[in-house]
């Protein structure tokens with residue numbers, strides 16, 4: 001073997017490694033566009049081609065496989081899937097024609113009359129069901145013998161995506177129903193309520209993450225996540241509006257089908273009404289339109305359906321739209337108002353966000369006074385100035401947006417100056433900075449800026465982080481103002497007596513709060529890492545870092561390259577995390593929290609140790625008592641590993657109610673199958689004998 005040949009071969013190997021790294025990066029990027037942002041840049045075929053190329057490289061040289069490769073388990077959680085599987089619908093999921101005015105609605109009724117007349121049905125007595133047209137994501141739920149087997153998105157109407165793992169986190173969706181036909185398909189809309197949407201966006205903004213434009217995008221982005229642990233953190237709801245395939249179950253009227261759904265535990269909107277004739281339909285649609293702004297969820301119209309199922313059948317389908325239903329669309333909700341002032345708010349990481357103070361104006365049933373302006377570039381792109389008349393839009397969006405100056409503004413002279421981010425922080429007056437290429441101008445005074453500390457401490461105490469009950473943004477603000485706290489660590493020095501001196505706190509509420517703060521010291525290490533407010537460290541990354549590094553000291557000793565070995569963390573992110581962790585203020589905060597007894601280590605044995613060391617588990621179905629999260633925590637605490645797909649390397653499959661293909665595969669491969677009792681036994685006594693299959 002010549003040295004030249006060696007060099008050529010090792011150069012080739014280097015090329016392959018580079019190519020694999022590049023493919024991993026591309027796949028991760030496109031997976032994010034597709035699943036998280038719901039905004040793909042390439043088609044499925046192109047994605048699959050990249051994926052297959054990476055798989056081929058890794059198959060040829062297993063040394064190239066990294067634990068975080070998109071070909072390996074994604075997300076790391078038990079309910080995670082590596083891709084959303086495409087599934088054909090039992091019956092196509094139709095769309096709806098629109099009516100944008102009373103005249104168009106009457107035309108629709110006339111078209112139906114004409115069609116039925118040709119069928120020999122003269123003067124049908126129409127009853128109509130008027131349902132809110134919820135702005136979410138259409139979903140088909142398949143129940144087999146009363147057990148939810150599969151949930152599929154609408155997709156193109158013929159083929160959708162299997163999102164069952166995420167639907168199992170939605171409490172509004174029954175996992176099991178009584179007296180069900182052998183096969184039942186229920187259709188409805190997965191959506192996010194307005195309060196949940198606002199809370200989610202606030203949390204994301206605080207975590208320095210991008211916010212969702214509207215509840216629909218938030219619901220879509222959530223339901224198409226690969227890791228159900230993420231979906232579980234974002235509250236979704238469900239309205240059922242249609243029975244699809246139902247073996248041996250027939251209804252004479254659609255309204256009876258809705259009744260049946262309601263009686264079997266499905267949420268059906270209680271404002272849905274059956275009305276006679278088109279006058280009443282119009283009245284009902286206008287009524288929904290008027291109440292639009294006061295609902296807990298976004299609607300963009302009213303769906304009007306013919307109630308009589310036999311008439312529906314006679315009317316049939318044109319193209320993709322049933323003749324027997326129509327969507328009454330609300331008029332677009334834009335208004336012109338005056339942009340009074342552009343105000344800047346300081347975020348958790350010191351980032352300055354502009355928003356617009358407007359002359360109050362009613363838009364789509366809601367009085368709008370504030371609107372988002374996203375960021376500085378957005379301001380420049382839209383060419384907005386204080387004092388301009390501007391177009392404000394609420395189009396299925398809760399947070400109103402300033403679209404542009406009103407058309408007459410551009411010609412006007414004497415407009416205000418081009419708005420610039422403030423040169424001093426609006427909260428602490430420190431001179432602001434903007435790094436080259438950065439989106440936001442920032443206040444660099446992390447520790448001393450009350451605005452930033454308010455955001456950081458709000459995040460620290462929030463659900464998913466330290467979860468301190470009775471401590472909301474209001475209380476945090478008051479403690480800061482009263483000088484009782486300056487950083488999150490100071491919370492642990494609060495005593496009941498000092499709190500009761502503040503107005504609104506009695507002895508009981510103060511004692512409870514002190515207890516809740518004390519309890520939070522036991523929060524798992526992953527949540528503490530999330531609570532610290534490190535850029536790029538969300539809930540899931542916090543948990544993954546805790547699992548990998550086990551203690552704060554090991555994490556602090558880790559170089560960026562080591563941090564990058566954590567699932568879900570790329571090299572750039574690892575560098576950001578490293579720098580943030582080693583920031584002086586962060587080190588002070590960590591030291592102060594540690595001194596006060598806050599958890600700084602992951603419980604249980606390190607990986608590779610413990611009674612279940614090196615044993616691999618797959619969870620499937622619903623366990624009677626343990627949630628998947630709890631089962632995973634117990635297994636990992638005993639040194640085991642939980643993955644999402646069954647293979648020859650799997651030691652145990654833990655199967656609960658409604659276990660599906662994973663159980664079948666386990667049986668085929670001869671992998672040991674446990675129920676919950678068996679798992680608990682194993683956790684307590686360790687594996688008595690080698691499991692089958694190893």
Ligand code: IVH
Pocket residue numbers: 094095096131132133134135136137138154189241242303322325327
């Ligand atoms: S019925 C006839 N009912 O609107 C079957 N759809 O444009 C068609 N939608 O994809 C669906 N609320 O996402 C129906 N009460 C409701 C609805 C509704 C919202 C959505 C659904 C569908 C789209 C059709």
